[in-house]
Amino acid sequence: MRHKKILILIVFLCIVLSFTCDSLAQSTDLPDYIYVIPVKGIIDKGMAAFVTRAIREAEQVQAKALVIEIDTPGGEVGSAIQVSKAILNTFIPTVSFINNEATSAGVIIAISSKTLVATPGATIGAAETRPKEEKYISYWSSALRATAEKTGRNPELVAAMADADIVIEGIKEKGKILSLTTGEALELGLIDEQINNLEDIVNKIKTTQNIENVEVIKAEMNLSERIAHLVSNPYIAPVILTIGIVGIVTEILTPGFGIPGIIGLMAIGLFFGGTYMAGAAKIWVIGLFVLGLLLLLVEMFIPGFGVFGVTGILSIIASVILAFPTPEQALVSILITLVSSIVLIYLLLKYVIKAPIFERIVLSTKQAKSEGYVTAIKDESQLVGAVGKAITPLRPAGVALIGERRLDVLAEGEFIPSNSDIIVSKVEGNKIIVKLKVKESV
16 A cells, blocks of 8 residues: 555656656747837837837847837937837847938937947938927937937937037038938947848847847737827827818808718817827816817807807817927917818818718708798797897897797897897897897987
């Protein structure tokens, strides 16, 4: 019996040992990861969120190297600095690969990696701020210098790409912004090597780190980051806002509820949703926009001498401005949106809304007399010349007391406050039209 127990124990240990050895063998077969993060197009809040998230994922899988593939004309300075900090703070060896251009805000991303390489004919530089004010230039050039010092590059050379006042003998004269090709940057020691393509970088990393089983993972934006990147783009944001405004105004000016209104609401939702996901707009900014819409609705149904309407419009404008990363970008985008919206609305009113095809988009059915539709009309023509008193403000519709009857009336011309003396000027079908009674002088 005792020998059987020992035999069972030995068999059990052998089984456990075999599974352990198999697991160890499998673990040794796991590949080493090289993460490639593309920074292509405009640098904005959406791009910064994407790069930060991708670096975090690379750290979680203990990637052997991080390649930042750059092809950007620049973008928002704040977002570029956010990307730069994420690269500087990671423990993974980093390589910036300029695959065409790293200009403007892209410069600080390129110099943030430990290694900087570029394809033949690539460019780096031209990092002057917009607007060209001293406080912006000073801040930006200081950020470039600090990053260059951290990665062992010439801070004066990098700062000359942003500050026109810097003079580097034989390289840059005063009043010019420095921009370098791959060959020039290599000669000046700004970049470490000229590389033909991404495959060459991967092979060099494998050789340097003595690794064979490598899996290259190319990071991609998820849906929320794509939306944020789209809406944060300074060239696309005015287009989305214009679609929203034109759609809503078209819906207001046409009967029924059709496709223009749906498209307008979707565009406005896309704008605020995207800026929220990008981190540019806080939840209270969206709340401010909703408040503005509610105030406009209140103004339509509950007359308030324009207070609700003006406050609503100001709330909407403020929420749109606060949704942008910078006040400058907000003002430019709003100006473009207003001009383009006015032009489009004019063209819609003149040409499109009257076109037959538009009848398929909005409800335009009419109950005409010629088709047998009639309305019971009570003859109130005897009220012409009658005097009364406005019970509610007439803006222009309201309620008035004429004789001993409470009647729905319309003000002719200007709005009429409540408790004002009125006189019926004319009757058109069911419409009783009144005007302010002028007091006779004694």
